[in-house]
Amino acid sequence: xxxxxxxxxxxxxxxxxxxxxxxSGAARxxxxxxxxxxxxxxxxxxxxxxxxxxxxxxxxxxxxxxPDYLAGWINSIAPGNAQDFMHFVGVVEILAGILVFVAPRxxxxxxxxxxxxxxxxxxxxxxxxxxxxxxxxxxxMLGALTxxxxxxxxxxxxxxxxxxxxxx
Numbered sequence: 001x002x003x004x005x006x007x008x009x010x011x012x013x014x015x016x017x018x019x020x021x022x023x024s025g026a027a028r029x030x031x032x033x034x035x036x037x038x039x040x041x042x043x044x045x046x047x048x049x050x051x052x053x054x055x056x057x058x059x060x061x062x063x064x065x066x067p068d069y070l071a072g073w074i075n076s077i078a079p080g081n082a083q084d085f086m087h088f089v090g091v092v093e094i095l096a097g098i099l100v101f102v103a104p105r106x107x108x109x110x111x112x113x114x115x116x117x118x119x120x121x122x123x124x125x126x127x128x129x130x131x132x133x134x135x136x137x138x139x140x141m142l143g144a145l146t147x148x149x150x151x152x153x154x155x156x157x158x159x160x161x162x163x164x165x166x167x168x
Contacts, residue, residue: 033157037167040154043147044104047111050140051097058090069133071125100147105155108148115141 058066066089067082078085096114099107115137122134157163 033163034167036150037154037158037163040104040147040150041167043108043143043150044100047104047108047144047147048097048101051093051100051111051114055090055093055095055097058086058093069122069125069130071121073124074121104147104151108144108151112141112144112148115144 057063066086070082070085075082075085078088092114096107096111099110101107118137119134119141122130122137154163158165
């Protein structure tokens with residue numbers, strides 16, 4: 001044990017713990033695995049349900065009139081009118097949500113890429129009017145990327161038996 005560790009431990013009134021390979025280290029690994037597994041499921045449910053609901057909303061404009069959020073340059077290159085494009089957006093969002101449910105290791109990255117496109121759209125629609133919404137969607141994109149990273153670790157761990165099939 002180094003003198004720095006001993007000095008710090010005596011200053012804090014604690015004894016140093018050497019447990020990297022001990023039982024408490026294994027318990028911590030299990031707790032970390034359980035927390036990661038629970039975070040995976042929370043994000044998976046979120047990125048399944050939210051895109052499906054927002055996709056459905058593109059057809060009915062319940063929460064907002066979605067064509068108002070479409071940047072002019074996208075509207076000029078997309079066939080049809082802005083509402084027609086929003087119907088296409090709705091279909092893509094519904095399919096992305098279903099893909100997250102079925103295959104989160106793929107779907108999470110599809111949702112992240114889709115959210116990146118939404119951020120670009122919002123940043124170019126009447127700057128800086130929609131910057132707050134773009135920032136929110138950037139945060140959602142980071143959440144989708146986090147789900148992707150977790151799914152690359154959690155899904156194989158579940159299949160190999162390291163993690164249970166359910167986190168609860």
